[in-house]
Every structure is written in structure tokens, then in C-alpha cells.
Amino acid sequence: MCGIVGYIGSRDATTVVVQGLQRLEYRGYDSAGVAIYDQTAGLQIRRSTGKLENLQRRLIAEPARGAIGIGHTRWATHGGVTEANAHPHRDASGAIVVIQNGIVENYLELKGRLIELGYQFTSQTDTEVIAHLIGHYYQSCRDLTTATRQTLRELRGGNAIVAFCIHEPDTLVAARLGNAGGIAIGLGDNEHFIASDIPAILDYTRNLIFLEDRDVAVVRRHELTITRLDGTPAQRPVHTISWDPVAAAKGDYRHFMQKEIDEQPRALMDALRGRIDQESGRVELEDLRLSDSDLRRIERIYIAACGTAWHAGLVAKFMIEHLARVRVEVDYASEFRYRDPILQRDGERDALLLAITQSGETVDTLAAMEEARAQGTPSVAIVNAIGSQAARLADGGALYLHAGPEIGVASTKAFTSMLAVAYLFALKLAQARGTLSPIQIREHLQALIELPGKAAQTIEQTTPLCVELAERHYHASNALYLGRQINYPIALEGALKLKEISYIHAEGYPAGEMKHGPIALIDEGLPVICIATRDHIYEKMISNVEQVRARHGQVIAIGHIGDSLLASKANAMIEVPATLPFLQPILNVIPLQIFAYHVAVLRGCDVDQPRNLAKSVTVE
Numbered sequence: 001m002c003g004i005v006g007y008i009g010s011r012d013a014t015t016v017v018v019q020g021l022q023r024l025e026y027r028g029y030d031s032a033g034v035a036i037y038d039q040t041a042g043l044q045i046r047r048s049t050g051k052l053e054n055l056q057r058r059l060i061a062e063p064a065r066g067a068i069g070i071g072h073t074r075w076a077t078h079g080g081v082t083e084a085n086a087h088p089h090r091d092a093s094g095a096i097v098v099i100q101n102g103i104v105e106n107y108l109e110l111k112g113r114l115i116e117l118g119y120q121f122t123s124q125t126d127t128e129v130i131a132h133l134i135g136h137y138y139q140s141c142r143d144l145t146t147a148t149r150q151t152l153r154e155l156r157g158g159n160a161i162v163a164f165c166i167h168e169p170d171t172l173v174a175a176r177l178g179n180a181g182g183i184a185i186g187l188g189d190n191e192h193f194i195a196s197d198i199p200a201i202l203d204y205t206r207n208l209i210f211l212e213d214r215d216v217a218v219v220r221r222h223e224l225t226i227t228r229l230d231g232t233p234a235q236r237p238v239h240t241i242s243w244d245p246v247a248a249a250k251g252d253y254r255h256f257m258q259k260e261i262d263e264q265p266r267a268l269m270d271a272l273r274g275r276i277d278q279e280s281g282r283v284e285l286e287d288l289r290l291s292d293s294d295l296r297r298i299e300r301i302y303i304a305a306c307g308t309a310w311h312a313g314l315v316a317k318f319m320i321e322h323l324a325r326v327r328v329e330v331d332y333a334s335e336f337r338y339r340d341p342i343l344q345r346d347g348e349r350d351a352l353l354l355a356i357t358q359s360g361e362t363v364d365t366l367a368a369m370e371e372a373r374a375q376g377t378p379s380v381a382i383v384n385a386i387g388s389q390a391a392r393l394a395d396g397g398a399l400y401l402h403a404g405p406e407i408g409v410a411s412t413k414a415f416t417s418m419l420a421v422a423y424l425f426a427l428k429l430a431q432a433r434g435t436l437s438p439i440q441i442r443e444h445l446q447a448l449i450e451l452p453g454k455a456a457q458t459i460e461q462t463t464p465l466c467v468e469l470a471e472r473h474y475h476a477s478n479a480l481y482l483g484r485q486i487n488y489p490i491a492l493e494g495a496l497k498l499k500e501i502s503y504i505h506a507e508g509y510p511a512g513e514m515k516h517g518p519i520a521l522i523d524e525g526l527p528v529i530c531i532a533t534r535d536h537i538y539e540k541m542i543s544n545v546e547q548v549r550a551r552h553g554q555v556i557a558i559g560h561i562g563d564s565l566l567a568s569k570a571n572a573m574i575e576v577p578a579t580l581p582f583l584q585p586i587l588n589v590i591p592l593q594i595f596a597y598h599v600a601v602l603r604g605c606d607v608d609q610p611r612n613l614a615k616s617v618t619v620e
């Protein structure tokens, strides 16, 4: 999704901005541009379609210099992928430049008005409307901040913007409206940084301020002033981010996805760190702002999430219902927000919204949280990005994954960490509600503690076979993933991984439903990945495996180490270590990630930045 970077100080702004954009490449984009200002060189705008390296080449041919600048990577919403549609966009006078994340929902109406006033448009974007509007108001007030404020009041939708005007060469104006992605302002020594995502500026500063919805920041070299859209002053706390920016570098790995798959044992450990006390048999979630009596009152939990996080939600439902005996409904956040959900009756606080999101900026998930807030229902977020909007909206607390930045668009370590944190949350609920005794909880904690080691073992022992299977199947045009119960969402996640990065059409299905349709697809060319680790439904899975084999499908089974029965029935068996049934999905998904990764590599796909996808989806 679109990325924003800005700089004001005494360094070379082009370097800072382009480096920042490079850090944001993982978000997915199709064009990029910068605007750099210097008194003698004036306003220099450079834009290119395609990868950032195209822009970098352009900057070598036509350098831009100055100590103030903004840059943007665009993911097309309004208007195709052309240089004219790339940001920054200029107002009619050419003095004002704007970059934006989000969508101006009423842009047609605003554009119509501006055209009537004689403005001419050079792009098909909604952002150009913002540039012209700011320019329009600037003519009368001659103040960039005032003109930006006036403009923002007219916009509908969620927008994060940064504006610059050559008549005020010591100022950048940054603003956030709604949930179109965040704006972080990095504090330096007589310099300031602006970014939509903090990895963009972590090389320069760890001290950050996050803008809230309807905040306007006037950013100068030596000062930073934040006000609300209506002009009232606002104070925002400074967050110190402890992430090591090196953690976001690829090191010796060929792709971030591969690195992030390998980081899972460490990420799982970090998700558990400080949260479990084996001696007392207790789970301690410090970030949770709900008391035990709040937790006891909960009758229903609504989980809202998107993509991979939604799959985590489906797994979490099993964990919570089984361990804590609370009813759970799982919704795609994009559906939830429009289905007029009934969360709880007036005055009762017996429901909870659980938002699951890696980025904490997915617009649909944030809208679901806002819906909960509007109905007086508290929300808890399971979230990775520190200080993200979801973390701040979660009045019941943000349970951080502590997985570190995830750069590969296809989520891997964030997914398994989501499952680990969801399990902790389920145990915490069980502890407060008394559905598990401390002795039982201790057994779960022991299994959790052993999990990072088992994840490492899974990666090490399954990789060679996954590579071999990828070589055997990378020409396939379809794949079917089957699982039951808590492993059904893992089938969905395995299929999603494969289709996201290798563009092979893949479907996940509950194995019992296979006979109602997908069975028609089975022939000797179809790889069917069957998740069949031993649990209460194991025998049923074995029958499904037999049904696939009887129709000459190629069964790749995921089973427990040493399961000779399953091995005798499958064409190939990937062996994973055993853990408790409700933790097993965390191990089962790992070979599916590794398989998808190697298939994509063999097909020559852009693994970390698959076509058309974005890491964090800040538009509807």
C-alpha cells in the first residue's frame, strides 16, 4: 500500500527520503516519486513507474538536492499506473506539493467544483484534488497550515497527507484523517522525519510521535506543533521504539519471506516472554486492560480480521471456545463493518471485540473496532506494529506479538505469533473464569514453552522434503488443501500462501466438505495437501486421504513424526513434531509456508512483493 516519507533538517533529503521509501518497498506499490526543495535549485520533482530502482536511476540522471523533501510509493486506486498519476502532485501554481495515502471518497464532487472554477487536472488521481484545493485556499490565506486545514475539512474518507509549499521552505504539514494508515513523526537533533510506517525512519531515530485521527502537525527543523483539525492544541506522547532496524534487513537471505519463516522460533519465544509463570501456573498479560471480573462478564467474543489474520481468528475461535468456554464468532472485518452487527444489549458489557492485525493499520479492521466502540463494546487487539492505530484504538488493551517487522507481503511469522498470543489470551480467559485449574494451565504453559524448539525442529526437518515436493509440483496449475476442525484454517492459510506468492490457484477446504464439490477436481495432476496430525478427528482425515488416493490425486500429507499408517496412504508425508492439539496448527503451517516459498522461487516469482498485493491495506 502507499508509503509516505518526509524529511526536514540539514541532511541530504533525497538520501533520507529514498532510503525510507526503500524500507517501505515491502508494502507493495507500483510507482514512486519525490519532491525535494532547495533555495537555489527550487522544487525538484522526480517520479517513475515500477520499482524504486527506476526512480533511483532517474535521480542519478537528474539529481535532486536540498534539505527538505517528501517521497511516496503509490499503490494505484484512482487512475492507472502512470508517471502522471504518481505522487507528489502539484497545485495549479506549482508552488505546493502533496502526497497522500488513502482515498478521497468525495473526490469526484470536489473535482467537479474545481473544474468549474477553472482548474485543470494532469492526473486521474484523487490526490491532485487535495493539491488544487490547498492551492485554492492558499491564494486567500497565504498560509500552508490554514489552507491544509480548510482542505481537510472538505475531504470525506481516510487520508494521511504531507504538504509542502515553496513560499514556506522551512515547513512540512502532515495530517491524519481517519484510518488510511498512520503518520509517525520522528524526532531528531534539529531535524524531523515523517513516515507512514516506522521502519522507514528507524535508522535515524527511535523517538516517535504518532498522529491521531484529525491531528495536524506543523513540522519544522527546530519545532513540531500538533493541533487538532479545529485548531485546538494537542499533546502526543513520545514513544521510544526498541526494534533493531537491523532486524528489518535481509542479511544473507535471498528473500525476507525465507528469513521470516526462519525467525519463527525466536518470534514465538518473544511472544511468550514475560507472559507466563510456570511456577504459579499463571498467564500474565500486562498489556491487557481488562480486569478478571471484566473477563468473567464476557458472554461473546467477536473476532474481526482480514487475510491471514482472519485465518488466525478462525484458529483462535477453537482455542477460546475450547479452553475458556466462551462463544466466539469470526468475521471478515470488511463484512463485519457493514452487517449492522448486534454486539450487546444496551448497558451490558458482556461482549468483546478481538481485532487481529499484523500492521494495526488495516482500514476494515479499524472500522470494525470503531463499530465496537460505537456500541460501547470494549476491544482488544492482537497486533504486531507498535503504536499502530489498532493498538491505540484497543481500549481493552493491545496484546503485542513482538515479532519484529515483517517485510514479506505474505505473512508467516506474524501468523504463528498471532496464534501463540491468541492461545495466551484463551488461557488468560480460562484462568479468570476458572474453566481450567492452575495445574491444567501449567501443562499448557509447558507445551507453549516447548513450542519455539519444536518450531525450529519443524523448519530444519521439513525443509528438504518441502524443496523436493516444490520441485515435483511447481508446474501445477491448481492445488487443494484439506484439513478439519482447528486445522481447516491451516488448510486455508496454506492455500493462501501458495496463491499469493506463486500465482497457482489453490483452495482450502474442510476435508469433510470435499465430497460436496472439490472432489470433482481430483485427477493425477492435482496435488492435495492433507493436514492429518493425530487428534480426535484423525480417522476421518485418513478416510479423506483414501478418497483422494482412490481418484489418483497426489496426496502430500502433514502428519506426526513416525505415523506409519498415514505415510502408507500418502504419496509423500511431511513429518512434524507433536504438541497439544490446539497448538498443533502453529507447527503444521510451517511446512506449508516453506513449500509455497520454494514453489514461488522455482516459478521465478517476486516472492516478497507479489503482484497487486500490499502488506498493509489502508484502503477499502
Ligand code: G6P
Binding pocket: 306, 307, 308, 309, 356, 357, 358, 359, 360, 361, 362, 365, 409, 410, 411, 613, 614, 615, 616, 617
Ligand atoms: C494484506 C496482506 C495480508 C494480511 C492482510 C491483513 O492483504 O497482504 O498478508 O494478512 O492484509 O493485514 P493485517 O496487517 O491487518 O494483519
